[in-house]
Amino acid sequence: SQTIHQWPATLVQPVGSPLSLECTVEGTSNPNLYWYRQAAGRGLQLLFYSVGIGQISSEVPQNLSASRPQDRQFILSSKKLLLSDSGFYLCAWSASRRETQYFGPGTRLLVL
């Protein structure tokens, strides 16, 4: 069966510091991978998606970037965090763009 991992689970970072969040998927090959952010009490906003190694598309202009160095690894980064980057970051995978998505446990980021 497929599983999706994210780490760290929680993170407190000062404004202006760098960020690296990691997501890995097991039990599947060539998944579509997605990064979402959820603000408190709100729905999910898609940040990035990837259909293959090195292929990244951004949905929303922002202070973040994403990379996919391996088939089942997806990384969310920032060079300098802003207060507005605080939120719940969720990685998701799907077998294809037609199929539903499954979420990882998420990383709760607080920027102070």
Next chain:
Amino acid sequence: GQSLEQPSEVTAVEGAIVQINCTYQTSGFYGLSWYQQHDGGAPTFLSYNALDGLEETGRFSSFLSRSDSYGYLLLQELQMKDSASYFCALTGGSGNTGKLIFGQGTTLQVKP
């Protein structure tokens, strides 16, 4: 564009049946998904309708009518642990990457 509407809150008693409706506007999509999210947790996949009709998974059922731009999630034999937020989401259609467009969520409160 694409948008979904769901009630913001629903209250029901333990053992009852509750239906959470979702209406949407879109020019095309692959399917309608339902997710459950407890406070502080990640969304967990409940059900997916690629075709019109009813999908049943244990106590949960989901329905889709493309002609009516409407779907619903039906929860039977409600339990206290069903208290959570429920999101409907469209899996993007033609020309899309398969990204999920989420509704704002329905908070279900189950009372004894």
